[in-house]
Amino acid sequence: MAQTRHITLPQGFLAAGVKCGIKESGREDLAVIVGQQMVSAAVLTTSNQVVGAPVLWCRKVLPAGFGWIRGIVVNSGCSNVCTGRQGERDAAEMAALAGRLVGAEPAEMLVASTGIIGRRLPMAKVRSGIRAAVEALGRRDDPAVVRAIMTTDTRQKSAVARVRMGGETVTVAGIVKGAGMICPSLAGPPPRGGSRPGACATMIAVLTTDAVIAPRPLYAAFKKAAPTSFNAVTIDSDQSTSDTAVVMASGLAGSRIVPGSAAARRFAAALAEVCHSLAVAMARDGEGATKLIQVNVTGAVTSRQAEIVARAVANSPLFKCAVHGGDPNWGRILAAAGKSPAKVRPERLSVRIGGVAVFARGVPKRLNLRRVEQYLAGNSVLVELDLGLGKGRFTAYTCDLSARYVAINAEYHT
Numbered sequence: 060m061a062q063t064r065h066i067t068l069p070q071g072f073l074a075a076g077v078k079c080g081i082k083e084s085g086r087e088d089l090a091v092i093v094g095q096q097m098v099s100a101a102v103l104t105t106s107n108q109v110v111g112a113p114v115l116w117c118r119k120v121l122p123a124g125f126g127w128i129r130g131i132v133v134n135s136g137c138s139n140v141c142t143g144r145q146g147e148r149d150a151a152e153m154a155a156l157a158g159r160l161v162g163a164e165p166a167e168m169l170v171a172s173t174g175i176i177g178r179r180l181p182m183a184k185v186r187s188g189i190r191a192a193v194e195a196l197g198r199r200d201d202p203a204v205v206r207a208i209m210t211t212d213t214r215q216k217s218a219v220a221r222v223r224m225g226g227e228t229v230t231v232a233g234i235v236k237g238a239g240m241i242c243p244s245l246a247g248p249p250p251r252g253g254s255r256p257g258a259c260a261t262m263i264a265v266l267t268t269d270a271v272i273a274p275r276p277l278y279a280a281f282k283k284a285a286p287t288s289f290n291a292v293t294i295d296s297d298q299s300t301s302d303t304a305v306v307m308a309s310g311l312a313g314s315r316i317v318p319g320s321a322a323a324r325r326f327a328a329a330l331a332e333v334c335h336s337l338a339v340a341m342a343r344d345g346e347g348a349t350k351l352i353q354v355n356v357t358g359a360v361t362s363r364q365a366e367i368v369a370r371a372v373a374n375s376p377l378f379k380c381a382v383h384g385g386d387p388n389w390g391r392i393l394a395a396a397g398k399s400p401a402k403v404r405p406e407r408l409s410v411r412i413g414g415v416a417v418f419a420r421g422v423p424k425r426l427n428l429r430r431v432e433q434y435l436a437g438n439s440v441l442v443e444l445d446l447g448l449g450k451g452r453f454t455a456y457t458c459d460l461s462a463r464y465v466a467i468n469a470e471y472h473t
Contacts, residue, residue: 065205065217067198069230069269071095071309075195076207079188081136081174081181087207089188091196092265093130093161098307101125101278102169103245103285105302111140112150113170114301120154120166124247125278129163131305132189133208133263135236137174137181140300149180156186160193171303173210173236173261201234208236208263211346211467218336220329224270224322225314231329233266233306235337239346239468242293242374243302245285247278261299262289264337269312270326276318280327281306281334288334292456294345295464296374306330342456347464352382352457355443359451364401368444369455371399376460383459385435387428389417396444407447413440420447 067074074092081088102121104114120128132153139146150172155165172180205215219232243262272280281304289304316323343351354373359365372378375395381388389410397403406421413434416424434440440459 064198064201065219065232066092066201066234066265066267068219068232069267069309070311071098071269072267073196073198074204075192075197075200076203076205077188077191077195079191080184081134087203088136089132089134089185089192090204090207091130091132091157091189091192092204092267093196094307094309096309097127097129097167098309099272099274099277100128100305100307101274101281103247103281103304105243105299106246107298107300109141109300111138111172111301112142112146113139113172114303115147116150116154116170117303118248120169122248125274127274128169128307129158129161129167130307131169131171131265132157133171133265134180134185134188135173135208135210137172137178138176138261138301139172139180140176142177142179146179149182152182153185153189156189157193160190169305171263171301171305173208173263173301176300205234208234210236211238212236212344213238214344216337216340216344218333218340220332222325222329224312224316224326227313229268229270229313229326229329231266231268231270231333233264233333233337235262235264235341237262237341238344239294240297240299242296242298243289245289245302245304247282261301262304262341264289264304266306266330266333268306268308268330269310270308270316271310271313272308272316272326276316276323277306277308280330283327284331284334287454288331288338291454292338292342293370293373294342294458339456342458345458346467347461348458349461350382350438350440350459352379352440352442352459354455354457355441356446357444357452358446358448360402360449362451362453365451365453367399367401368396368403368446369453371395372442372444373455373457379457379460382435382440383461385432387412387417387431387435392442392444393418402448403446404448409445409447411443
């Protein structure tokens with residue numbers, strides 16, 4: 060049976076995923092993704108003030124958030140967070156070994172890790188895994204690469220978009236893992252000498268493209284795509300210590316993308332499309348999830364205030380439990396919106412569930428309760444809030460909260 064390709068679909072990339080024994084399950088747990096030559100790259104990392112050694116390494120390699128690299132090595136099963144100086148040395152060794160084996164310098168390889176916090180990587184296994192992955196590099200086993208970065212994920216998540224550039228087809232592809240400890244606030248480098256503030260199991264995303272684009276405009280497009288894609292997802296309101304998103308461009312297809320041009324806008328749209336698809340797939344695969352929930356907020360004073368309200372609703376355990384149980388308890392939606400620091404006036408507020416008006420301008424609407432209950436029994440739920448105060452809008456993505464989520468996280472460490 061033919062294997063599905065995604066991360067190596069753009070020209071100029073090789074990848075492999077292997078089993079090296081980090082995970083007790085015996086599944087794939089280490090991946091290497093590289094360009095066949097140096098590639099333009101951009102990286103966004105967590106805004107959490109507690110970060111893992113791999114995040115620190117990525118910031119060291121690309122201090123401005125962009126530059127030229129050769130590739131990335133990713134492991135799952137151990138996040139290498141809160142492991143002190145030795146953890147930093149371990150991350151550096153991963154980059155050095157992978158780099159040496161593919162003919163690159165240590166500072167030309169990024170590192171990302173996901174898994175349990177506070178445990179050191181089993182470096183003998185990691186070394187063996189990196190050697191095996193580099194030996195297996197190719198364009199024929201992309202599914203193993205996705206499996207190698209997964210933790211509590213229940214399905215592989217990938218996306219592809221294509222756009223015409225200079226008479227050629229340019230491809231943007233991506234993979235992502237993330238099902239718990241998901242509320243990314245990805246950003247560029249922190250301020251010099253301090254941490255950066257952020258909004259609300261780790262998200263790791265790797266994207267590849269064969270577009271001809273320099274690092275700085277690639278970073279600008281990636282950073283612009285993040286707020287309405289990766290940063291719009293919240294599964295449990297817990298931001299990880301290790302969130303990392305990387306995009307690499309081989310420059311083997313199309314004509315050079317000039318910032319501000321029509322081609323640049325088309326490329327940015329394709330990149331944003333892939334980021335959005337990966338983000339929604341992550342929300343749908345939340346730990347214990349049975350339903351994808353989309354919270355659309357319009358009519359806010361500003362877009363930032365719309366985001367605050369959308370996040371407040373999407374993060375409400377009561378609301379998420381109600382959706383899981385198929386209970387059209389719109390009072391929980393109003394309560395979540397009202398507790399946020401954004402401006403909310405109930406006499407202006409309207410709420411719709413699955414297109415059915417349940418509340419408008421301060422009073423409940425008469426509705427066909429059975430119809431709404433039947434809608435909530437589906438696997439995708441749309442909730443719309445119109446604040447009636449301005450033109451600000453934002454969409455957040457989340458999932459329902461089930462007993463299975465509690466079980467997964469009660470047993471995760473042990």
